[in-house]
Amino acid sequence: MKPGINLADKRVLVVGLARTGIATALFCAARRARVTATEVRPEPQLTETAAQLRAAGVTLELGGHTESPFMEQDLIVPSPGVPLSLPGLVAARDAGIPIWSEIELAWRFLRGRLVCITGSNGKTTTTSLVGHILNAARKRVQVAGNIGTPMISVVDASSDSGITVVEASSFQLESIERFCPDVAVLLNLTPDHLDRHASFKDYKSAKARMFENQAENDAAILNADDAEVKQCTPARPRVYWFSRQHRVACGCFLMGNEICFRGEGTDTVLLRREDIPLRGSHNVENVLAAAVAAVLSGVEPGAIAEGVRTFPGVEHRIEYVARIAGVDYFNDSKATNVDATLKAIDAFDGNLLVILGGKDKGSDYTLLRESLRRRAKIVLLIGAATEKIEAQLERAIPIERAGTLARAVELAARIAKPGDTVLLAPACASFDQFESYEHRGRAFKALVHGLETHSIAGASARKA
Numbered sequence: 001m002k003p004g005i006n007l008a009d010k011r012v013l014v015v016g017l018a019r020t021g022i023a024t025a026l027f028c029a030a031r032r033a034r035v036t037a038t039e040v041r042p043e044p045q046l047t048e049t050a051a052q053l054r055a056a057g058v059t060l061e062l063g064g065h066t067e068s069p070f071m072e073q074d075l076i077v078p079s080p081g082v083p084l085s086l087p088g089l090v091a092a093r094d095a096g097i098p099i100w101s102e103i104e105l106a107w108r109f110l111r112g113r114l115v116c117i118t119g120s121n122g123k124t125t126t127t128s129l130v131g132h133i134l135n136a137a138r139k140r141v142q143v144a145g146n147i148g149t150p151m152i153s154v155v156d157a158s159s160d161s162g163i164t165v166v167e168a169s170s171f172q173l174e175s176i177e178r179f180c181p182d183v184a185v186l187l188n189l190t191p192d193h194l195d196r197h198a199s200f201k202d203y204k205s206a207k208a209r210m211f212e213n214q215a216e217n218d219a220a221i222l223n224a225d226d227a228e229v230k231q232c233t234p235a236r237p238r239v240y241w242f243s244r245q246h247r248v249a250c251g252c253f254l255m256g257n258e259i260c261f262r263g264e265g266t267d268t269v270l271l272r273r274e275d276i277p278l279r280g281s282h283n284v285e286n287v288l289a290a291a292v293a294a295v296l297s298g299v300e301p302g303a304i305a306e307g308v309r310t311f312p313g314v315e316h317r318i319e320y321v322a323r324i325a326g327v328d329y330f331n332d333s334k335a336t337n338v339d340a341t342l343k344a345i346d347a348f349d350g351n352l353l354v355i356l357g358g359k360d361k362g363s364d365y366t367l368l369r370e371s372l373r374r375r376a377k378i379v380l381l382i383g384a385a386t387e388k389i390e391a392q393l394e395r396a397i398p399i400e401r402a403g404t405l406a407r408a409v410e411l412a413a414r415i416a417k418p419g420d421t422v423l424l425a426p427a428c429a430s431f432d433q434f435e436s437y438e439h440r441g442r443a444f445k446a447l448v449h450g451l452e453t454h455s456i457a458g459a460s461a462r463k464a
Contacts, residue, residue: 015088070092078101103151130293187285195361195362252295259288321449351375358428358433363428
């Protein structure tokens with residue numbers, strides 16, 4: 001039985017007014033809470049949002065955070081991008097005021113089963129794939145969370161017979177209290193967000209919180225090939241594994257070219273490796289994890305295979321953009337950490353021109369040296385992390401400082417030869433030059449399509 005909360009007349013402070021903060025403020029106001037929202041951006045940058053929230057009865061504090069509103073609340077809900085080290089949050093926590101992530105609040109109202117997916121990489125692909133498989137199998141399913149639609153936005157559409165599949169980040173999981181998914185999936189763990197978390201240990205602990213409230217009738221799905229993940233194995237829920245390297249006692253594994261599910265001592269073939277339409281061995285892992293989640297959601301093997309075969313992929317994840325003058329262009333703007341970029345590079349045989357850079361997250365770019373040496377011809381650097389990346393890749397591979405994404409695409413088009421591949425896989429956050437990784441990826445695609453248009457126009461002019 002979930003712990004309930006009656007928001008009527010509760011004083012609720014929402015910190016941060018990006019997508020999640022806006023959705024949370026409106027959700028609480030609709031349930032007659034006395035909502036205040038605080039945001040560092042000034043009102044001129046939030047005109048429409050401010051009008052919408054005031055119309056819903058939300059009190060606004062814009063242009064900065066003062067401490068007094070934090071100390072006058074029954075509940076505080078910070079947006080994922082707001083660090084818990086914010087002075088107002090520290091003071092409120094010391095005063096015993098509950099601080100919940102939006103997924104904690106949403107879960108208390110959500111109906112039906114919840115599948116929660118986290119990890120350092122592959123979250124969006126796996127979450128989307130699970131949703132696609134369940135939808136293809138005619139399950140009542142909705143997909144939300146860190147993938148783009150706040151979980152709290154889908155609460156009203158949830159039903160007792162439905163399944164909600166949610167992508168969760170470390171930022172969301174670090175401030176849960178009783179949050180408990182029916183099925184929890186941990187894909188992998190590599191250092192990330194070390195500009196926010198004090199250490200890899202803290203980051204890992206935040207991810208592992210997803211399991212802490214699970215009971216014997218819940219399920220945990222973990223990567224048997226990842227040593228860091230194995231250290232997070234929970235004691236209470238039923239544990240299922242997935243592996244590309246060996247048969248598991250219970251869960252999914254790759255055996256030759258077959259993806260099998262092992263349960264109650266019996267192996268069942270679900271699909272073949274060639275059924276997977278996605279590039280890269282890391283996507284085999286994502287499919288294995290998604291297949292376990294689908295089996296636990298009651299999907300038959302044939303429907304799992306069909307769901308995988310028809311999965312269109314995810315925008316900004318090794319996304320094919322165009323072939324221009326014999327050169328392929330791929331958008332992997334979602335590669336916002338070193339491990340994701342390694343996986344993207346290793347999904348290609350070679351002849352790569354790789355665009356790296358953006359806002360550093362405390363990453364170690366020396367880990368890219370060997371893969372770049374083997375598969376890339378040149379690295380084009382953009383953004384604020386340029387000097388750090390250049391210093392850590394020095395003498396491993398030719399490097400060109402491009403500065404901006406537009407200049408990087410221009411240089412790549414000039415340097416690349418037929419048979420080469422230009423890959424945007426930044427290994428950095430986007431917030432130095434873009435609003436989000438989506439904004440960066442779409443900008444890249446627009447620039448590439450601009451090259452395509454120019455190439456077509458040039459060819460037409462030559463024919464004339």
